[in-house]
Amino acid sequence: xxxxxxxxxxxxxxxxxxxxxxxxxxxxxxxxxxxxxxxxxxxxxxxxxxxxxxxxxxxxxxxxxxxxxxxxxxxxxxxxxxxxxxxxxxxxxxxxxxxxxxxxxxxxxxxxxxxxxxxxxxxxxxxxxxxxxxxxxxxxxxxx
Ligand SMILES: [Zn+2]
Numbered sequence: 001x002x003x004x005x006x007x008x009x010x011x012x013x014x015x016x017x018x019x020x021x022x023x024x025x026x027x028x029x030x031x032x033x034x035x036x037x038x039x040x041x042x043x044x045x046x047x048x049x050x051x052x053x054x055x056x057x058x059x060x061x062x063x064x065x066x067x068x069x070x071x072x073x074x075x076x077x078x079x080x081x082x083x084x085x086x087x088x089x090x091x092x093x094x095x096x097x098x099x100x101x102x103x104x105x106x107x108x109x110x111x112x113x114x115x116x117x118x119x120x121x122x123x124x125x126x127x128x129x130x131x132x133x134x135x136x137x138x139x140x141x142x143x144x
Contacts, residue, residue: 004041008034064099071095077121078104078112093119 015030072080073092081090081101091114094102104112110122 004037004044008037067101074124076123076126077119078123089123091117091119093117
């Protein structure tokens with residue numbers, strides 16, 4: 001039983017005694033006081049609910065921060081995710097937009113595909129190297 005419920009029960013007892021002695025003025029004031037305390041009880045309930053929600057949000061933000069510290073980003077939209085001596089590649093599109101850790105599938109030499117959002121990207125620095133001394137060169141990925 002909360003303190004507010006105890007106070008309301010005491011007030012009800014006192015209000016009944018005021019009715020027994022036919023003191024309508026005190027009885028009316030006690031009824032008003034009961035109403036104010038019931039309103040306070042409702043506000044207290046709302047604050048408790050809001051506090052629980054805020055605690056959940058803080059926990060979620062902390063969890064996001066922990067995950068973010070495990071993520072190694074690159075120029076591409078694929079990142080390395082490290083946790084408990086394990087490492088795998090994840091989709092930064094899914095992480096940045098929905099805070100989902102989605103492991104990507106290796107598609108070819110340096111590219112990965114996300115099974116969740118279909119993001120197709122790479123990890124690392126991807127630069128095109130053009131060999132100007134070779135007219136047949138159509139460029140190649142760097143590092144090569
Ligand atoms: Zn994705």
